[in-house]
Amino acid sequence: xxxELIDFTLVSVALLGIGIYGLAVxxxxxRMLFAIEIIINAANLxxxxxxxxxxxxxxxxxxLFSIAIAAAEVAVGLxxxxxxxxxYQNIDIxxxxxxxx
Amino acid sequence: xxxxxxxxxxxxTIGAAIAALEMRSLIYGSIALMGSLGGIAGFFLLLDAPFxxxxxxxxxxxxxxVLILFTVMLVKRELIxxxxxxxxxxxxxxxxxxxxxxxxxxxxxxxxxxxxTTDEPPVDFRxxxxxxxxxxxxxxxxxxxxxxxxxxxxxxLARRVDVEDEQRAN
Numbered sequence: 001x002x003x004e005l006i007d008f009t010l011v012s013v014a015l016l017g018i019g020i021y022g023l024a025v026x027x028x029x030x031r032m033l034f035a036i037e038i039i040i041n042a043a044n045l046x047x048x049x050x051x052x053x054x055x056x057x058x059x060x061x062x063x064l065f066s067i068a069i070a071a072a073e074v075a076v077g078l079x080x081x082x083x084x085x086x087x088y089q090n091i092d093i094x095x096x097x098x099x100x101x
Numbered sequence: 102x103x104x105x106x107x108x109x110x111x112x113x114t115i116g117a118a119i120a121a122l123e124m125r126s127l128i129y130g131s132i133a134l135m136g137s138l139g140g141i142a143g144f145f146l147l148l149d150a151p152f153x154x155x156x157x158x159x160x161x162x163x164x165x166x167v168l169i170l171f172t173v174m175l176v177k178r179e180l181i182x183x184x185x186x187x188x189x190x191x192x193x194x195x196x197x198x199x200x201x202x203x204x205x206x207x208x209x210x211x212x213x214x215x216x217x218t219t220d221e222p223p224v225d226f227r228x229x230x231x232x233x234x235x236x237x238x239x240x241x242x243x244x245x246x247x248x249x250x251x252x253x254x255x256x257x258l259a260r261r262v263d264v265e266d267e268q269r270a271n
Contacts, residue, residue: 002104003147005217009209011111011144015118017202022122025194028185030127030173034134037165038118041141044157052148053219057228060153061237064229067153067160068244072251074165078172079255086261091176092185 008049015042029081029091033074040070107147114140127173127181135166149223 015038022035044063051059081091088095117136124130138161145154173181233241 003107004215006209006215007107007111008144008148009214010206011114013202013205013209014111014115016205017198018115018118018122020201021194021198024197025190026122026186028127030169030176031122031130031185033169034121034130037134037161038121038137041138041161044153045141045144048145048148048150048153052150052223053217055219055221055224057224057232060150060224060226060229061232063150063153064156064233065237065240065244067156068248071160071165072248074168075255076251076258078168079258081172082175082259085176089177091180 005049005053008045012042012045012049015039015045027093029084029093029096032093033077033081036077037070037074040066040073106143110140110143110147113137114144125182125184127176128170131166131169131173134169135162138162138166150226152226152229 019035019039019042022038023032026032026035044066047059047063047066049059051057051063084096085091114137117133117140120133121130121137124133138157142154142157142162145151145157
């Protein structure tokens with residue numbers, strides 16, 4: 001195997017940085033969800049990479065759990081976007097300051 | 102040293118992640134996000150984890166990306182093409198990103214991770230299945246319940262009470 005653990009870790013760090021940049025700068029609700037997805041994927045990449053180099057099956061098992069939970073999180077996040085959009089006719093989170101009906 | 106496939110995959114994954122956040126149109130942004138998630142699946146293949154790679158393709162590229170695309174389609178046309186971001190925060194955000202990348206990267210390069218190599222065979226995917234039904238079975242059941250609960254919760258949240266009342270009145 002020619003790829004080393006440090007290579008995968010560095011890619012994961014780059015993805016984490018991009019995700020945090022998106023969360024800090026964007027005010028668009030959907031784009032912030034994209035940023036969260038990128039961060040979760042960086043974490044999954046780390047899990048599988050460390051699981052390969054130990055080697056231990058726990059890394060892949062945990063990554064599978066993580067992917068499933070992320071799917072649930074996205075479903076709830078998207079329905080929240082739809083509810084907020086119906087209320088405010090906008091997806092700018094600066095408009096969502098008063099979350100009452 | 103990394104090989105060609107790894108370099109190509111990292112360029113695709115990181116480039117698509119940046120494109121997903123920076124493209125003007127949300128639709129192209131979500132397609133770029135799909136590319137980035139597919140790149141991660143490629144990394145899983147490189148790491149000898151074909152089962153996780155296929156799971157990633159099925160769940161992320163297959164369902165989540167399509168779900169996001171449908172949500173984007175429900176939003177007004179002007180909002181899809183409008184860039185909503187804090188101009189003042191942009192440079193601070195880029196600075197934060199670079200500081201984080203350089204700091205964490207330096208820590209990882211300095212640490213003992215660099216010397217870790219393995220010649221052992223990859224984990225058999227049958228071990229993962231055995232893990233799921235033996236040691237992790239309570240977590241598996243809990244995950245199923247959480248998934249069912251969150252999907253039902255999402256449906257209840259997105260329900261339109263006014264339309265239902267109208268239909269009932271007719």
